[in-house]
Amino acid sequence: MSVLKECKLSYREDIKIFQTNFSLFWLYSFITFILIIPFIVDRHILSLLVFTECAVIGAIGLNILTGFTGQISLGQAGFLAVGSYTTAIFAKKLGLPFYITMPLSGIISAIIGLIVGLPSIKLKGFYLALSTLAFSKIIEHLAYRWVSLTGGAFGLDVPPPSIAGYYFNTERRLYYLFIVIVFFVIIYAKNILRTKVGRAFIAIRDSDISSKVIGINLIKYKLLSFMISSFYAGIAGSAYAYTLNFIAPDHFNIFLSVEYIAMIIVGGLGSILGSIYGAIVITLLPETIRIIAGKMGTLFPILNEAYLVSKMQKFIFGFIIVIFLLLEPTGLRGLWERVKTYWKSWPFTY
Amino acid sequence: MSSKGMEIFLQLFISGLALGGIYALVALGFVLIYKSTGVLNFAQGELMMIGAFVCFSFMNLKIPFYIAIIMTLIVSATLGFLIERIFLRPMVGKPIFAVVMITIGLSEMAQSIVEIFWTAEDRVFENPFPKEVISFGGIVISQAQITVIIVATLIMMGFSLFFKYSRLGIAMRATAFDQKSAQLMGISPKRIFGFSWAISSVIATIGGVLLASITWLSIKLGSAGLRSIPAAVVGGLDSTSGSFIGGFILGIIETLAGGYLDRPLGGGIKEITAYAILLLILFIRPYGLFGTKEIERV
Numbered sequence: 001m002s003v004l005k006e007c008k009l010s011y012r013e014d015i016k017i018f019q020t021n022f023s024l025f026w027l028y029s030f031i032t033f034i035l036i037i038p039f040i041v042d043r044h045i046l047s048l049l050v051f052t053e054c055a056v057i058g059a060i061g062l063n064i065l066t067g068f069t070g071q072i073s074l075g076q077a078g079f080l081a082v083g084s085y086t087t088a089i090f091a092k093k094l095g096l097p098f099y100i101t102m103p104l105s106g107i108i109s110a111i112i113g114l115i116v117g118l119p120s121i122k123l124k125g126f127y128l129a130l131s132t133l134a135f136s137k138i139i140e141h142l143a144y145r146w147v148s149l150t151g152g153a154f155g156l157d158v159p160p161p162s163i164a165g166y167y168f169n170t171e172r173r174l175y176y177l178f179i180v181i182v183f184f185v186i187i188y189a190k191n192i193l194r195t196k197v198g199r200a201f202i203a204i205r206d207s208d209i210s211s212k213v214i215g216i217n218l219i220k221y222k223l224l225s226f227m228i229s230s231f232y233a234g235i236a237g238s239a240y241a242y243t244l245n246f247i248a249p250d251h252f253n254i255f256l257s258v259e260y261i262a263m264i265i266v267g268g269l270g271s272i273l274g275s276i277y278g279a280i281v282i283t284l285l286p287e288t289i290r291i292i293a294g295k296m297g298t299l300f301p302i303l304n305e306a307y308l309v310s311k312m313q314k315f316i317f318g319f320i321i322v323i324f325l326l327l328e329p330t331g332l333r334g335l336w337e338r339v340k341t342y343w344k345s346w347p348f349t350y
Numbered sequence: 351m352s353s354k355g356m357e358i359f360l361q362l363f364i365s366g367l368a369l370g371g372i373y374a375l376v377a378l379g380f381v382l383i384y385k386s387t388g389v390l391n392f393a394q395g396e397l398m399m400i401g402a403f404v405c406f407s408f409m410n411l412k413i414p415f416y417i418a419i420i421m422t423l424i425v426s427a428t429l430g431f432l433i434e435r436i437f438l439r440p441m442v443g444k445p446i447f448a449v450v451m452i453t454i455g456l457s458e459m460a461q462s463i464v465e466i467f468w469t470a471e472d473r474v475f476e477n478p479f480p481k482e483v484i485s486f487g488g489i490v491i492s493q494a495q496i497t498v499i500i501v502a503t504l505i506m507m508g509f510s511l512f513f514k515y516s517r518l519g520i521a522m523r524a525t526a527f528d529q530k531s532a533q534l535m536g537i538s539p540k541r542i543f544g545f546s547w548a549i550s551s552v553i554a555t556i557g558g559v560l561l562a563s564i565t566w567l568s569i570k571l572g573s574a575g576l577r578s579i580p581a582a583v584v585g586g587l588d589s590t591s592g593s594f595i596g597g598f599i600l601g602i603i604e605t606l607a608g609g610y611l612d613r614p615l616g617g618g619i620k621e622i623t624a625y626a627i628l629l630l631i632l633f634i635r636p637y638g639l640f641g642t643k644e645i646e647r648v
Contacts, residue, residue: 072447119632125446126390126587130579131632134625141622145615254576258454265451311465318458325448325455326440 034179038172046171047243048287053178054239055279059263060189060272061232066261067269068193069225070205071120075132076260078116078139079230081252082109083237085143088156088247098161098168102181102238109234110227117226121219124208136257143249155248158241168242178239185232189272192228201225205270262321268331277332285320286313357488362609363602368495368564370601371502375557376578377585377593378509379550385526385588386546389438392453394554395575396460401426401555402562402571403468406475415478419559423552430551434544461572470569477563498560505556506594513590518545526588577621580628586641596639600624 008014038046062076083105090101119131143150150156160169161177168177192198200221203211212218241247259282267278289312328335376394383391391397404425408418437456441449479494513519524532525542533539554575561574578597585596608620637643 066447070447072450119629123632123636126384126450127583127632127636129390129450130583131629133576134580134628134632137625138622138629141618141625145618255458258458261451261454269447311462313462314465315459315462318455318460318462321455322437322452322459325444325452326437329444329448 038175043171045287046175048284050171050174050178050243051240052280052283053175053182054236054243055260055263055283056182056276057185057239058233058236058260059267059275059279060185061229061236062260063264063267063269063272063275064189064192064201064232065225065229067264067271067275068198068205069201069222071117071222071225072125072129073132073229074129074254074257074261075116075136075139076233077252077254077256078132078136079109079113079233080237080240080256081139081143081249082112082230083234084241084247084252085150085156085237086234087238087241088158089149091158091161091241092156095159097163098238098242099163102235105238106231106234109237110231113226113230113233114223116230117223120222120226133254133257136252136254140249140252143252150249153249155246157246158244160245161242174243181235181239185235186272186276189232193272197221197224202270258321259317262317264331265321265324266331268333269329271331271333274331274333277336281332285317289313289316358609359606360489362605364489364491365495366602366605367598368498368601369605370581370598371498372557372561372564372574372597373578373581373601374502374594374597375505375553375560376575377582377597378506378590379554379557380579380582381585381587381590381593382546382550382553384582385590386522387434387438387543389441389449389453390579390587391550392450393433393457393460393575394550394578395572396457396464397426397430397551397554398558398561398575399464399569399571400429400460400558401551402475402558402567403464405555405559406473406562406567407468409476422555422559426551426555427548430548431544433551434547438547439540439543457572457575461569464569464572472566472568472570475559475562475567479563492564494560494563498564501556501560502594502597505553506591509590522546577624580624580631583628583636583638584631586638588642589638589640592638592640600627603627 037049041049058076058080061079062073065071065073086105086108087098087101090096090104091098096104116132116135120128123131144153146152160167161174162168168174193201200211200216203214203216204218204221204225208218240251244251263278263282264275265278266281267276268274293312324331330337376398379394379397380391383389383394401422405418405422408421409415413421433456437452438449441452477494479492479497481493483490483492484496485491513523521532521537522542522545524535525537525539529539532542557574558571561571565571578600581596581600582593583596584599585592585594604620604623607623611619631638
């Protein structure tokens with residue numbers, strides 16, 4: 001009987017989001033925790049958490065494309081830039097409210113995503129990575145040089161989001177606003193992946209030849225994946241614009257794309273939960289390094305130099321990517337699953 | 351075209367050739383690794399940068415330029431070997447995404463190492479090439495530029511001879527062509543992979559030192575690596591002679607575009623041309639001018 005309890009008897013049961021009441025309980029506790037955090041931490045940490053929320057949206061988007069559909073993209077920064085600039089331009093020049101600019105950023109980014117995705121019909125692997133890299137470089141160039149639209153190197157400032165005269169102009173207000181958006185983003189992503197579309201994505205990732213043979217329209221689903229992913233990136237970019245209140249071209253260099261890829265590698269490819277873990281770890285990493293270096297500074301005075309610390313960040317960043325790929329390719333999520341199964345069956349190995 | 355216009359054109363053409371020589375060298379580095387190990391090394395530009403900085407440090411110790419170069423090449427060959435052994439060997443057979451990301455991770459680490467040890471400021475790289483410029487008919491060429499063009503051509507010729515006649519070169523071609531058969535003939539692919547990385551790192555270093563000589567020494571040298579990828583793709587990612595031609599084509603087009611289009615289109619054209627060409631070539635002919643066409647109907 002206990003075996004039957006462990007087994008799933010129907011497909012519907014297998015794809016259920018909450019497999020057990022226990023996981024539902026944890027989810028509720030986690031949500032409560034998230035909702036009361038702003039009253040516990042100080043403003044600085046809270047502003048980092050707002051950035052984390054933006055990163056979660058973008059990381060889920062990238063994971064849909066790279067983790068689930070298996071298309072390598074080095075162009076996430078480009079999509080984020082499109083989203084940010086759309087928001088900045090419409091909010092500043094036309095004075096549109098955020099509930100219009102944000103979806104608009106997503107849609108425009110998705111259209112660009114469709115164009116950038118076109119080479120994926122013919123290319124894969126390194127070549128696709130290169131074409132997305134080229135796209136991202138071209139977007140960066142436009143942001144610098146199309147001065148009449150983007151303000152060039154000086155950038156654009158963005159008014160705070162507001163609903164009916166209520167301004168989301170503090171970290172706490174933004175935090176709660178974005179929590180709602182993140183919530184919908186996660187639900188939507190989870191649900192896409194439970195449908196025919198999501199199964200097609202995974203099939204394409206695992207073997208494009210066999211998925212073509214069983215009748216999956218590769219062109220349609222690859223482009224769809226690009227569009228959904230860049231829609232998410234557009235929303236994330238819009239959220240960034242509202243958080244920073246100011247955007248400039250140098251926010252969106254290749255390093256940002258690498259940061260997003262690091263998120264999904266560290267968190268776990270092909271996992272929504274993994275994207276969330278990864279976004280949290282990578283966004284909070286610089287701050288953690290700073291705190292550790294500050295503590296170590298009493299022991300090793302050389303670490304007190306802020307300059308050195310900022311340089312170390314990049315090293316640790318690259319190091320984390322390399323170490324995870326070499327030693328833990330399934331990311332934190334895989335690690336967590338392994339630890340969980342180990343304790344479930346303890347003291348037996350299996 | 352007026353004689354003034356002709357002069358400008360030739361001037362741009364010559365600087366394009368010099369830039370193209372560097373691109374050709376870096377592209378050759380990409381191609382060597384891609385051809386024998388199937389990895390596109392995104393850290394190629396960083397290898398270049400590290401090479402130039404190491405050479406700079408040797409020269410700061412008052413070691414004469416040519417001895418410093420030889421010492422640098424030994425250091426970079428060792429570095430190439432080590433990178434392959436430690437980071438790339440465990441990745442054999444892993445998905446392409448993981449391999450791409452590991453080289454990107456390495457490039458981040460390399461950048462940070464250079465920033466920590468040498469700081470990020472721009473420096474003049476003291477080169478031994480005579481300072482006087484040569485001018486004929488109004489066109490001015492620095493001797494460093496001429497050296498770059500000549501060295502790049504010599505290295506390319508050297509490598510085509512190496513691949514044609516030396517045992518190691520033939521073994522590398524055999525491994526690239528068919529790994530299993532090569533293994534059956536007694537070639538160790540692991541050894542070949544190590545040598546490919548070492549040689550590629552040496553070429554990158556030569557490119558880095560030359561580039562530092564015609565521009566200056568800075569952390570930005572690494573970005574020349576990314577900008578040479580289009581050259582490698584235009585020539586064909588698995589064609590050594592293609593990388594040579596691709597490098598020169600890219601260098602010339604970039605300089606000409608920078609020279610003529612910068613003013614009407616508002617600056618920065620030189621940096622972006624390479625990527626525009628990359629997109630174009632990926633759409634039309636992804637295997638490049640001289641690469642092998644892979645046939646796959648999916």
